[in-house]
Amino acid sequence: xxVYCNPMNERSVSARSEATRxxxxxxxxxxxxxxxxxKYRVDFARYFVVLQEVAAIxxxxxxxxxxxxxxxxxxxxxxxxxxxxxxxxxxxxxxxxGNKMFGQENIEDLRRIWKKEGCTxxxxxxxxxxxxxxxxxxxxxxxxxxxxxxxxxxxxxxxxFSLLTPGGCLIxxxxxxxxxxxxxxxxxxxxxxxxxADFFNAGESFTGHWREYTRSELLYMCSAVGxxxxxxx
Numbered sequence: 593x594x595v596y597c598n599p600m601n602e603r604s605v606s607a608r609s610e611a612t613r614x615x616x617x618x619x620x621x622x623x624x625x626x627x628x629x630x631k632y633r634v635d636f637a638r639y640f641v642v643l644q645e646v647a648a649i650x651x652x653x654x655x656x657x658x659x660x661x662x663x664x665x666x667x668x669x670x671x672x673x674x675x676x677x678x679x680x681x682x683x684x685x686x687x688x689x690g691n692k693m694f695g696q697e698n699i700e701d702l703r704r705i706w707k708k709e710g711c712t713x714x715x716x717x718x719x720x721x722x723x724x725x726x727x728x729x730x731x732x733x734x735x736x737x738x739x740x741x742x743x744x745x746x747x748x749x750x751x752x753f754s755l756l757t758p759g760g761c762l763i764x765x766x767x768x769x770x771x772x773x774x775x776x777x778x779x780x781x782x783x784x785x786x787x788x789a790d791f792f793n794a795g796e797s798f799t800g801h802w803r804e805y806t807r808s809e810l811l812y813m814c815s816a817v818g819x820x821x822x823x824x825x
Contacts, residue, residue: 614643614674621670625705628664628696635737638765639667642736645763646671649732658730658755660718660748661738663694664702668711680713681726684799693799719744722751730755735764740801749817762819769804 618639622629646657655677659667662680671678684691687699696702706713716726719742733752739745752762768774774784785791786800794800805813807824814821 610647611644614647614670615640617673618643618666618670620673621666624669624709625664625666625702628698628702629666632664632666635666638736639670642667642734642763642765643670643674646676646732646734647674649761649763655731656729656757657732657734659734659736660752660755661735661741662713664696665706665711665713667734667736668713669706669709672709672711679711681716681718682713683715683717683719685713686715691799718742718748718751720747722754727754728757731757731760733760733762735762737766739764740766740804741799743802745803745805745813746817749813749819753817753819761822762814764810764814766810767801767804768806769809770806 618636622633622636657668657671657676657678659665659671659678659680660682662668662682663685665680665682668678668680682694683689684694685696685699685702687695687697689695703713714726716723718738733755735748735752739748742748752764756762769784777784784804790800791798811821811824
């Protein structure tokens with residue numbers, strides 16, 4: 593792959609300016625959500641890519657965005673700081689669900705931050721049918737590293753489809769099951785899957801990676817529930 597860089601190109605300057613704006617918004621979201629955001633520092637680059645994808649789809653005006661599996665709402669908060677209308681949706685973040693991996697005991701403190709910043713996080717289990725009142729309420733749905741944690745990927749995708757307005761867009765990302773590192777692990781007889789002890793001992797309550805997918809598998813699943821594929825990476 594060859595990249596040509598012209599520092600005098602106005603489009604290049606504009607793109608760099610937009611990237612700087614989005615990165616600043618994400619950095620501020622991390623600051624506002626301290627100390628809860630510390631454990632998600634490793635995800636900064638992934639979140640930044642999603643922000644760029646959103647900005648490339650539509651202008652900020654009058655677009656409703658929902659981040660499914662939002663966790664502590666880093667993405668919705670960053671999007672709001674960047675001028676978008678965005679909220680989150682999660683289930684396991686709430687302590688009453690009893691989830692040890694994602695649950696936040698200090699949920700009221702997080703709610704205080706969300707309220708102060710004008711961000712709503714809907715409590716909704718995407719492993720069950722989407723409530724009628726939430727259907728058709730988003731122009732863009734983000735599902736970022738969530739599908740691999742759910743036992744029923746079809747239900748997630750059906751719900752994302754239902755959540756969207758006609759002509760809306762889903763931005764879906766997930767770890768690639770066929771990366772070179774995982775192939776190397778397999779070559780040496782090591783499993784590329786989630787640690788077996790966690791999976792074995794958790795049983796039905798397991799919320800690690802039930803399954804990771806390849807590009808072709810994602811294309812099949814999204815197409816099967818009615819999505820038109822616009823872009824893949």
